Amino acid sequence: QGRNEFAVSFRKIDESEWQENVLTNTSGNIVWANDNQTLFYVNKDKQTLLPYQVVRHQYGTQQTQDKLVYEEKDDTFYVSLAKSTSKDFILIGITSTETSEYRLIDANQPQNDAKILKPRQVGVEYYPDHFNGKFYIRSNHQHPLFGLYIADNISAPWVSFITPRDGVDLEGFALFNNWLVVEERQNGLVNIRQISWLTHKENQVSFDDPTYMAWIGNNPEPDTDTLRYGYSSMTTPSSVYEINMLTQEKQLLKQEEVKDFNKQNYQSERIWVTAQDGVKVPVSLVYRKDLFKHGQNPLLVYGYGAYGYGIDPSFSSSRLSLLDRGFVYAIAHIRGGGDLGKNWYIQGKKIHKMNTFTDFIDATKGLLSEGYGKAGHVYAMGGSAGGLLMGAVVNMAPDLYEGVVSAVPFVDVVTTMLDPSI
Template sequence: MALKAPSAKRIPEILEMHNDKRVDDYFWMRLSDEQKAAENLDEQTKDVVDYLNAENDYTDTVMAHTKGFQKSLFEEMKGRIKEQDESVPYKYNGYWYITKYEEGKDYPIYTRKKEALDAPEELLFDCNEMAKGHSYFKLSGINISPDNKYVAYGVDTVSRRIYTIRIKNLETGEILPYEIVNTTGGSTWANDNKTLFFTRKDDQTLRSDRIYKYVLGGDPTLADLIYKEEDETFYTFVYKSKSRKYIIIGSASTLTSEYRFLNADTPEAEFQIFQPRIRGIEYSIAHFEDSFYVITNADDASNFKLMKTHETATTKENWKTVLPHRTETLLEDIDIFKNFLVVSERTNGLNMIWIKRWDGTEDYYLPFDNETYTAYTTTNVEFDTEILRFAYNALSTPSSLIDFNMVSKEKTVLKEQEVLGGKFDKNNYASERLWAPAADGAEVPMSIVYRKDTEINENTPLLLYGYGSYGSTIDPYFSTVRLSLLDRGFVYVIAHIRGGEYLGRQWYENGKLLKKKNTFTDFIDCAKHLIKVNYTSANHLYAMGGSAGGLLMGAVINMAPELFKGVIAAVPFVDVVSTMLDETIPLTTGEFDEWGNPKEEEYYTYIKSYSPYDNVEAQSYPNMLVTTGYHDSQVQYWEPAKWVAKLRELKQDTHLLLLRTNMKTGHGGASGRFESLKEVAEEYAFLLDLEGIEQ
């Protein structure tokens, strides 16, 4: 007798907007946070939990024959990771800071040493001890006071990215009896060592909308509200400038930004506005000597330019150009040192690091010789130094952390990622870049990696990965975990589709709002091109994406299901119309400039035309594994749960459709260092099993 898949009950809910009616049979699956948190479950909550558990049981049964394989994959992936490990130390304000991992333990240990690396080690936090009794644990926002006496830090034990800030006296080891709840986890000390600025979230939408000031010794519930962001499409944050002179409050939306600043020596004073927000103008600020440096897209600088203004005259009419806008180069960030300006930019999709002396006597680019790679500046907190610290890796090359002397141009490799197990040799792998013609004439880049002994033909299994939203670029990075696919004959490809910024700001602009479908057609065109040039065939092509990349998966399989044998959709954002119409859901209001506001009919019609949940139809779909987290605050669990229920109802095939809900975690999955590998092992077992690879 064939195993029967779960069948969710149908309770039609009519949703009407712009004289258009949608019928949602699975609307009932939505629970409030209060329902999920209640000790005694109401009938609706029981029904939802029972359904999610039934799907988990079904997935367990279908995947039961791979359990041994999953375990060996887990041990294989874990075996490549150096369990006894520590970070390269960095120095800040008289102390060297180090993060360590110990064998058999899931969480990091944070320590520091005063002035010299051979000084006695001080324990800041042992997260393994702190995580005891919690199924999820995350420490965030470690923030040391200027006198090195106190540390503020945030803890999340639910996985909804809601942190409680605590303060520890580093001289006595005492945790002070104050809890600051419902925060982002981050905070900033004023220079008086007793005033702490922090960001609080809206209880329901989780939008970070308020900045508070707390003075040590007081009651945190009576902390002073310093700033409230009233515009629901914006979020706010607070930090200290690298120069340590200013506390800065930022407000940002998808298209617009605004900053306020305050001398860190006078935390009781009022913040000054830097440049009032102008819709469509983005800017960010960095302080050096008596000036602010401004990265901005003002005056049609779509790829951004660098400007400068005196700290006493900060509004836009005072800004002077330092680096002009360049059509072919995206300005991404800057690092400021006493004698050097370091510019991080992207040309033709590739990271570039440009070093310039302030006195104008020299400028040059760091040389990189790979066809596709990732390079970025890392922890550069010291100001008066000739050393730039940056990281480099490629799809076939493990990550290296490098100190570069900007005067002598000498490179010191501080650490190269070790791949344990004795089988890895980077010379056995090849990486390259391929360009796929899109339907509208654009060329879509893809980064590719495979073992050199893999036969590339129509029978080669290939996993195509994509994201394509928010201007977020998926750079070609090295992964020890991915080796478990490559060593079994898979080719791995990242599609740098529109909606990301791989080819500059316009690449992003052409994949959002009313051009969002370019993201999906780009991915389909990449798949078609890979088949055309004989890297694989539809019988061996797989696709994967998570979050907004899960939306990509949902849209693509509605549009071209015949191209893929299997699809993994992780925490997928698939119920786009309903979510974007509901301003009580976390993230919604801040994303109107990304997707459009469906309360406007033009956007409603367009979003509905691609929203995966609204476009499921009676057709064949690929084999599918869908994953979610019950406590996810970014893509609520009910989106993938409803989607799977509707797919079960309508799909016209006997292919696998599996839903895995982690009942203990949220958007990022399991928190432990190795626990998350079990989730990857299940995903890989799903793919490999479809290929008939059993070991």
């Protein structure tokens, strides 16, 4: 239904008819216990629509008989469910902007109470998995950037396995029988690193474009030497690849179909622009090769710069219309976003928020000085929190931009944030 309210229906695999018993007002997040009879799901608050309750359902019974397992009272937290790679635990995730907590249910004894892995602590995030009798935990409890830790059981101390490093943010990991795969961001770009449990030998997935986005895909089966990952760039439609971690042979499994698109017609680049305080800001850009003329093209600069959310340089079919009419399209990876890790976010947050605005203006001027656009034909675009960015830059540098696209702009921030009813 609307407002992302999902119903959960049941059908036996060997039958064709759906059963009458339906679970309503759920977030759509469901996990089976290992008895194939017990289902856990998440309820949404009817007023705020926040996912806030974990409920246990016994197959064949009515929803009115379901048991409340956990309820989150703090409406700044969201509740979610997942299953560990080992299939031994159901993970209740309780997460907010910069704090997380996990409670674990034994998937083999689903009637037992959930146990807290580590009580929440403001500013500390951690994200666990379980495999081969150990917990693997990605956390920032020792460093603003994330490291990977191992614990022998719920109450055991966390031992550092991949120590946090300045400039390298560990964004995710996947566990296999023979491999550990980690997704790391360095200098604003993602690397996918494969580490052999047996030999400790490492390989990195190679990428062709100067600026791109990549991510570990869905790998539900740990007993394999094959890794699935996603890839996209400003000249490459969204793709799913498979790589043999023993031989490093790649296979393209699926790619978004874009009618009449020829990758060879377009060029993507990544440049660094020096901001007014000396910090170097990365900018990703794309244009059509045969229409590019140094210092003569119309230029559209896009930015967001908020919430620690990185704007990765992915493909857009709707953008092709602009490129085919001679536009240069640029993404300014300004401070306030997470493009260069947690510190990049902090440098554009609260008292440092002005860096977000000045970075965008400096990036625009840098692009012009490098010949990627023509003065008088420069445009800016941002939406939501990026609309706040647009409101600032159009007032700070009105002569720089010929036009501004400010989509659903979040420009009345103080009034909004002080309204407790929302």
